[in-house]
Amino acid sequence: MTKLTPVLSAHWDEKDSFTIEGYKRHGGYNASAKALAMNPDAVIQLVKDSGLRGRGGAGFPTGMKWGFIPQGDNKDHYLVVNADESEPGTCKDMPLLMANPHVLIEGCIIACHAIRAKHAFIYIRGEVTHVARRLNQAIEDAYKAGLLGNGIDVVLHIGAGAYICGEETALLDSLEGFRGQPRLRPPFPAIAGLYARPTVVNNVESIASVPAIIANGAEWYQSMGTEKSKGATLYSLSGHVNNPGQFEAPLGITLREILELSGGIRTGHTLKFWTPGGSSTPLFTAEHLDVPLDYEGVSAAGSMLGTKALQIFDETTCVVRAVLRWTEFYKHESCGKCTPCREGTWWLVQLLRDLEAGKGTEADLAKLLDLCDNIMGRSFCALGDGATSPITSSIKYFRDEYIAHITHGGCPFDPVASTLFAGAGA
Amino acid sequence: MAFSQEDLAIMETIIKRYPRPRSAIMPLLHFVQSRAGYVTNEGIELIAQQLDLAAAEVTAVSTFYTQYKPTPVGEYHVGVCTNTLCAIMGGDAIMDALKDHLGIENDGVTADGKVSLEHIECNAACDYAPVVMANWEFYDNQSVQSAKDLVDSMRAGNPKPPTRGPNTLVTWKQASEVLAGLNDGRANEGVQAGGPTLLGLKIAKGETK
Numbered sequence: 001m002t003k004l005t006p007v008l009s010a011h012w013d014e015k016d017s018f019t020i021e022g023y024k025r026h027g028g029y030n031a032s033a034k035a036l037a038m039n040p041d042a043v044i045q046l047v048k049d050s051g052l053r054g055r056g057g058a059g060f061p062t063g064m065k066w067g068f069i070p071q072g073d074n075k076d077h078y079l080v081v082n083a084d085e086s087e088p089g090t091c092k093d094m095p096l097l098m099a100n101p102h103v104l105i106e107g108c109i110i111a112c113h114a115i116r117a118k119h120a121f122i123y124i125r126g127e128v129t130h131v132a133r134r135l136n137q138a139i140e141d142a143y144k145a146g147l148l149g150n151g152i153d154v155v156l157h158i159g160a161g162a163y164i165c166g167e168e169t170a171l172l173d174s175l176e177g178f179r180g181q182p183r184l185r186p187p188f189p190a191i192a193g194l195y196a197r198p199t200v201v202n203n204v205e206s207i208a209s210v211p212a213i214i215a216n217g218a219e220w221y222q223s224m225g226t227e228k229s230k231g232a233t234l235y236s237l238s239g240h241v242n243n244p245g246q247f248e249a250p251l252g253i254t255l256r257e258i259l260e261l262s263g264g265i266r267t268g269h270t271l272k273f274w275t276p277g278g279s280s281t282p283l284f285t286a287e288h289l290d291v292p293l294d295y296e297g298v299s300a301a302g303s304m305l306g307t308k309a310l311q312i313f314d315e316t317t318c319v320v321r322a323v324l325r326w327t328e329f330y331k332h333e334s335c336g337k338c339t340p341c342r343e344g345t346w347w348l349v350q351l352l353r354d355l356e357a358g359k360g361t362e363a364d365l366a367k368l369l370d371l372c373d374n375i376m377g378r379s380f381c382a383l384g385d386g387a388t389s390p391i392t393s394s395i396k397y398f399r400d401e402y403i404a405h406i407t408h409g410g411c412p413f414d415p416v417a418s419t420l421f422a423g424a425g426a
Numbered sequence: 427m428a429f430s431q432e433d434l435a436i437m438e439t440i441i442k443r444y445p446r447p448r449s450a451i452m453p454l455l456h457f458v459q460s461r462a463g464y465v466t467n468e469g470i471e472l473i474a475q476q477l478d479l480a481a482a483e484v485t486a487v488s489t490f491y492t493q494y495k496p497t498p499v500g501e502y503h504v505g506v507c508t509n510t511l512c513a514i515m516g517g518d519a520i521m522d523a524l525k526d527h528l529g530i531e532n533d534g535v536t537a538d539g540k541v542s543l544e545h546i547e548c549n550a551a552c553d554y555a556p557v558v559m560a561n562w563e564f565y566d567n568q569s570v571q572s573a574k575d576l577v578d579s580m581r582a583g584n585p586k587p588p589t590r591g592p593n594t595l596v597t598w599k600q601a602s603e604v605l606a607g608l609n610d611g612r613a614n615e616g617v618q619a620g621g622p623t624l625l626g627l628k629i630a631k632g633e634t635k
Contacts (some may be wrong), residue, residue, distance in 0.1 A: 004630035013627055017618045053495075075449050078444075088509045088548040095623040119445065126456070126493045127505070127549055128592040129562040129601045130616065137613030158605050160452055160491035163547065163633065177448035177477075179490040195446060235626075238552035239511055245553050245625030261629055297476065311511050311552065325510040329547055335490075419516035420556060421569045 003257055005224060005232040007212050009207070009248045009282030012099040018134050020141040023102035026298040029147055031211035032109040041116040049218035049269055051067075051230030053275040056082055056166075056203030059229075059279065061417060064212075067188035069115045069198045073360035077106060077169075078190075078199040080175065081207055083124035083135075084159055084166040087278035088329060089309030093233040095203040095246060097124070099133050101138035105147070105154060107207035112152045113377060115200050116387035119153050124172050126159040138394045163333035167381045168201040170335065181337045182381040194382040205234060228250040229305075239274075240266040240418070251294040258418025259289075269314035273397065277306020279326045283394035299367075303393070318413035319398045320405055323390045341384035344375040349390065355402060358410035365395060365402055427462055429472060437476055440606065447477050453606045455494050460602035464495040489631050493562075493605075500535050500542035502580040503598050505559040506573070509548040516556040518570065521545055523570040528577060540581045551621035554589070561601035562587035566620060589617050 016022035023029070029300020035043050048063030069077055081104065085093040094388060097104060108120040124132055128356040136156050142148045157175055164170045165180040172194050174180035184262075188356065209231065213221050221231045229251035235258060238244045242263035249258070255274065267272050271286045282303040284291070291301045313322060331345035351368050354360040372388035395402060404412055416422055429437075437457060441450040451473065458469030465532075474481040479498050488494045506521040507513070524543055528536055535542040551557045554566035558573055565576060566589040579586045585595040592615040596604075604610055628634050 004626050006627045006630050009624075009627045013624050013631075019614065029560055086548060089448065089511060089552050090548070091550045091552045091554075093621060094550040100620045113555070125550070126491075127546070127559060127562045128564075129596075130564070130588070130613075131602050132607075133592075133604055133610065134612040136607060136609055140609060156607055157449070158453065158456065158607060159493075160455065160605075161493035162491050169512055174452070175449060176446070177451040177487065230577045236553060238555060239515065241624055243622075244555070245622035247626035247629075249626075262625065274447055285436055309552065313514065322510045322514060325508070325513055360605045363441055415514075415518065418514045419519060420567070421516055 003253055004261065006099070006246060006248045007232050008096060008103065008208055009133050009246060009352070010199050016182045017099050018101055018138070020102055020138070020145060023100065027215065028102055028105055031214040032106045032147070035110040035214050035218065036113055040114045040116055041310060042109075043110060043214070046218050047114070047151070047213060050213045050219075050221040050227070052206065052209055052221065053215060053229065053295065054203055055205035055233060055305070055307070057087070057109055059305060059421045062202060062206050065190065066111065067200070068188070068189070069200060071116065071374050073198070076119070076195070076197045077109050077115050077121040078194040078197055079081045079115060080172065080194055080199055080201045081108065081119045081120065081122040082171060082201055083122055083170060083204045085204070086125055086163045086166055087307050087309065088282060088326060089142065089238060089275055089278045089311040091234070091236045091238065091309065092246060092307065094128055096204060096208060096234070097135055101135045102142070103208045104135075104204055105138055106141050106154045107210040108154050109147065109152055110204065110210050117200075118151060121155050121157050121175060123157045123159060123165070123175055126161055132156070138343060161337075163329075164335045164381075164383060167383065170381070174198065181261055181333070183337045184380075214330040217414065220346055224250040226292060226296070228296055233308060234294065235308045235310055237262060237310045238319070239267060239313065241312050242266060242313035252292040252297065253258055254290050254292060256289040258310065263278035265312065266314055269316065272313050272317055273394070274313060275309060275311045275318060276303050278309040279311075279329070280304075280382070280389050281306040282389045283397060285397050307400070314418070316413065316418040317413075318327050318411055319394050319401050319412070320352070321411065321415070324349070324356050325354050326390045327387060328391055330383065334383060338384070340375045341379040341387070343372055344379075344384065345387050347371055348387065355405055358405050358408060360402075360406055362403065362406065363397070369395060427466075429461060429468075429469070433461060436608070437472075441476065442605060443607070448479070449508045451477065452491070455488055456602050457606035460599050460606055464498050477554070481518065486621055488562045495533070498535065498539070501540050501597050502560050502579060502595065503544065504618060505544050505546035505549070505562075507547070507549050507555070507557045513620050518560065519570055520568055520573045524573055524577060527574050536581070538581065541577050547618040555622060560585070560588070560595055561567055561598050562605070563591035563595060563601070565589055565624055588616070590620050
């Protein structure tokens with residue numbers, strides 16, 4: 001018996017799934033035709049009723065976000081799709097767009113109609129040449145088929161390697177042709193977004209979920225998931241497992257269930273720690289195997305559902321090394337706009353480097369936590385908050401391992417044992 | 427190098443994609459790299475002129491984003507993911523081995539100009555870890571040996587094809603053109619998905635075991 005519910009991924013196994021012919025074979029672009037014949041407000045209501053929540057991490061109700069766009073204001077409205085997927089561990093939107101870019105374009109048509117926008121921009125990260133190619137071709141084919149260009153235009157905007165542009169207001173600055181730095185809110189994008197016009201910013205998976213909701217109805221979507229977390233979603237399993245990959249399941253499935261379906265932890269090893277939704281979400285351990293992976297369940301257990309990026313690490317992994325590497329990432333990606341994040345992440349890296357090298361002291365652990373306390377909630381955007389998550393959660397669950405680095409005078413782990421090719425002669 | 431009249435015409439079409447010209451800075455910078463190989467002063471000046479901005483404003487944008495290179499990279503730019511998951515799964519070992527094998531450091535270029543090397547952050551392919559990118563195309567599930575073989579094939583002028591990408595690896599300049607939003611007609615090449623992408627679907631359909 002399987003709990004998996006492929007909707008977005010239902011036809012990814014067909015060789016031409018990314019072409020307009022492949023997409024239309026399974027009813028593609030019927031939902032947008034249906035939506036365009038509806039009153040825009042009815043479309044928003046339907047998405048509200050479905051219970052769809054943002055799949056980019058925050059989980060904000062999608063229909064409600066659309067409803068915030070002021071109507072009859074005689075201003076241009078914009079839809080901006082956040083395809084800047086770069087939260088460490090997150091790998092759902094890129095395979096989705098490689099296998100089926102048209103579902104996003106159809107979602108854009110529906111969303112533009114609902115919020116009365118004539119222009120959608122898809123902001124994709126720049127480090128994925130083939131995904132950009134596929135999306136660009138799909139947009140071209142949608143124009144040729146007359147699906148775009150009749151009042152709704154979609155523009156592909158390709159980024160250039162800045163994690164911070166996944167933050168929605170930094171993304172907007174970047175799209176306007178500036179350095180990608182977050183904006184002070186309010187005003188929120190719904191009031192003053194792209195070019196200071198009312199703008200909806202949604203994640204790829206959120207918009208790609210809309211055509212099926214229009215086609216099958218709100219009740220169908222509501223029938224999946226849990227009380228407050230409706231629908232199905234992509235869970236991305238990676239790391240020390242026998243079979244990593246994408247698993248589309250109703251919200252609320254547990255890691256234990258996904259591991260049972262997929263073939264479990266790397267044979268001969270045991271689960272040590274994992275992230276429920278990318279590196280910015282506090283670490284979990286084996287005690288959290290049965291936490292329902294929905295917005296409320298993960299939050300109640302002290303973390304966040306985030307992007308549902310399940311990064312799995314077994315007992316061969318040094319948690320200090322793992323956390324140091326994530327911290328170096330946040331330091332590198334800090335945009336430099338606000339002091340707590342810009343300065344704080346540098347200090348965090350220095351302390352963690354010493355600790356990993358066995359040159360730290362117990363007082364450094366207290367200092368790390370104090371620094372985190374001064375970054376968390378005090379930085380301009382969520383990047384700073386995210387940087388503290390792996391540190392505070394790892395000290396909470398693995399304090400002894402930090403101490404072991406101090407008493408051992410260095411890292412007690414063998415890095416070779418944790419590689420994919422361990423034992424295979426590299 | 428000078429930009430041709432045809433290049434200028436392409437830049438005009440890039441600017442016309444947007445309601446406001448300034449939004450075109452990023453694709454124009456990718457386009458400059460597609461012609462010059464990196465972000466040259468001449469390219470900066472040209473963009474500034476076309477968008478009616480000061481060169482300093484264009485430079486400010488260019489230096490914010492790591493994909494815009496201030497100096498030439500190799501014909502094949504290799505990125506090894508050393509963010510936590512890939513690093514632990516073997517990315518660190520691959521990076522060390524490639525530095526040694528090529529005799530260059532991070533951000534270095536081989537003397538023949540064929541290969542450059544950069545440690546990169548998470549590239550959204552964690553279920554294929556450890557991941558190596560070349561001109562931003564996916565090389566999945568790499569090992570020390572496969573990565574060495576890959577760069578050797580580049581230096582021999584016959585690069586191995588990406589795992590999930592076009593049938594052959596394009597050059598850095600050609601890839602930059604794609605990132606400027608131009609269509610090279612190769613979108614239909616390559617697989618629609620790799621094994622891990624399809625795993626959940628196959629289990630749901632009872633096609634495993």
